[in-house]
Amino acid sequence: MPPQDRSAGSGGKTPSAAPARQVLSDSVYEDIKAMVMDHEIAPGARVGIDALSRALGVSPTPVREALARLESDGLVVKRSLSGYRATELLTRQGLEELFEMRMLLEPRATALAAANATEEQLDAIERITDEMRTLPGPTGRYADYRDFAALDQRFHEAIAAASHRPLLTDAVERLHSHLHIFRLTSAEATEDPTLAEHDRVVRAILRRKADRAAEAMTEHLALSLRRQMVHERTS
Numbered sequence: 001m002p003p004q005d006r007s008a009g010s011g012g013k014t015p016s017a018a019p020a021r022q023v024l025s026d027s028v029y030e031d032i033k034a035m036v037m038d039h040e041i042a043p044g045a046r047v048g049i050d051a052l053s054r055a056l057g058v059s060p061t062p063v064r065e066a067l068a069r070l071e072s073d074g075l076v077v078k079r080s081l082s083g084y085r086a087t088e089l090l091t092r093q094g095l096e097e098l099f100e101m102r103m104l105l106e107p108r109a110t111a112l113a114a115a116n117a118t119e120e121q122l123d124a125i126e127r128i129t130d131e132m133r134t135l136p137g138p139t140g141r142y143a144d145y146r147d148f149a150a151l152d153q154r155f156h157e158a159i160a161a162a163s164h165r166p167l168l169t170d171a172v173e174r175l176h177s178h179l180h181i182f183r184l185t186s187a188e189a190t191e192d193p194t195l196a197e198h199d200r201v202v203r204a205i206l207r208r209k210a211d212r213a214a215e216a217m218t219e220h221l222a223l224s225l226r227r228q229m230v231h232e233r234t235s
Helices: 017-037 049-056 060-073 092-116 119-132 143-162 166-174 176-185 194-206 210-234
Strands: 076-079 082-084
Touching: 017 049, 017 060, 017 092, 017 143, 017 176, 049 060, 049 143, 060 076, 060 082, 082 166, 092 176, 092 194, 092 210, 119 143, 119 194, 143 176, 143 194, 176 210
Parallel strands: none
Antiparallel strands: 076 082
16 A cells, blocks of 8 residues: 655645545534524424534534534533433523523623723724625525624624623624524514614724723613514514
8 A cells, every 4th residue: 555645634634635624624613503504403402413414414523523513502401311402492481591691791881892992993893884884684594694693693793802801702603693583583674773782882982981881882782682682572
């Protein structure tokens, strides 16, 4: 048997193998994530690795990697002997508790961002809001508003990072609130007020008005919770 080519490292991989593998891993992750977000994989349903690998035309390895990432996102859970299952949708109580945590953390982070953000961080927050204006909001299938949802996450995490409080930033990021909320979002086409609420937050941060920034974030979260509660009652 001819010797392996180890010029690119162990396993004889070419220099392009690792990036290509990462692209595949990311693609499979996004495909399965969309299935969960759109309820093609129903809440609470078993997520079969072999079935997904056949459906997506890939080996089981990138599927396992994707499910591990989705577990850290809170979209699937792994149970001994039964494998992965899609997490259940938030109940009314779960939704209220999620927003209770957000209202404890994010207004404080926003006030600190108004006081502590660097000019580069302020520019980044503005860029995110500008980019969100170019994208379709949370209507239709997840694939249609995936970029909007990702930017919504970046908006809240960028503000938390600008607080310059690492523990607070980490706590905000670990909630993965955008995923849980967008997973509940109605598919009906309605005008979404998120951007106007974001604008009020950003204006207060740019003006270094810590109290007003905290108030604007509190108002945004309260209105978001109210919209979700209305959707729950009508769905």
